[in-house]
């Protein structure tokens with residue numbers, strides 16, 4: 001399993017804006033990363049080369065096989081496809097940043113009485129699902145990582161039902177440069193997922209910029 005010296009084995013499912021960047025930062029932080037699930041193998045290989053010696057590309061099955069933790073970073077519409085390729089995920093720690101968005105990314109297709117994270121957990125028996133990283137636009141990730149040694153790091157909420165997997169998610173959040181904030185059990189994703197959508201709307205449709213994601217904590221101060 002993990003240690004701060006040797007790092008964890010992290011399987012990336014979905015190597016786009018979120019998976020590509022987070023995987024790169026996990027590798028830079030010392031974890032062994034396998035990038036998987038993109039439309040081109042060449043893209044995965046390129047990402048792995050750029051991320052350094054701790055990274056490689058592979059199939060979904062390879063990314064999952066020996067992973068201590070899996071980052072799920074695919075569009076909601078690709079979920080069935082990616083899950084059909086993983087093999088058995090029982091016992092695996094899955095950190096999901098995926099939001100349950102409709103095809104044109106305008107609305108959540110699951111909300112109020114459930115969340116994407118909870119639906120995912122119910123669909124993968126025995127998996128240990130943690131919801132994290134979905135409240136932050138990918139655009140800010142590199143800048144936050146570069147500033148990670150500063151005292152006032154931005155906060156990032158995460159939620160889940162199982163202490164060990166939450167500790168793993170908190171470590172990854174810290175490694176990327178945020179202060180992890182435990183927001184409670186997985187059902188709290190019913191609040192954080194709509195919040196993530198709101199943040200994205202304000203960031204991309206307003207003048208606030210992507211950094212608005214971690215400026216909320218300064219409101220009223």
Ligand SMILES: NC(=O)c1ccc[n+]([C@@H]2O[C@H](COP(=O)([O-])OP(=O)(O)OC[C@H]3O[C@@H](n4cnc5c(N)ncnc54)[C@H](OP(=O)(O)O)[C@@H]3O)[C@@H](O)[C@H]2O)c1
Nearest residue numbers: 014015016017018037038039073074075098099134137138
């Ligand atoms: N982007 C953000 O700032 C942000 C923030 C919070 C949460 N999220 C959530 O995070 C999740 C991922 O978002 P993202 O922005 O990283 O999406 P993305 O850039 O589109 O990445 C999705 C990944 O899935 C791959 N993919 C799509 N269709 C595929 C197919 N038919 N076969 C194989 N691979 C395929 C893409 O391949 P290619 O690389 O070849 O395109 C890409 O690697 C979403 O659920 C989103 O709601 C995103």
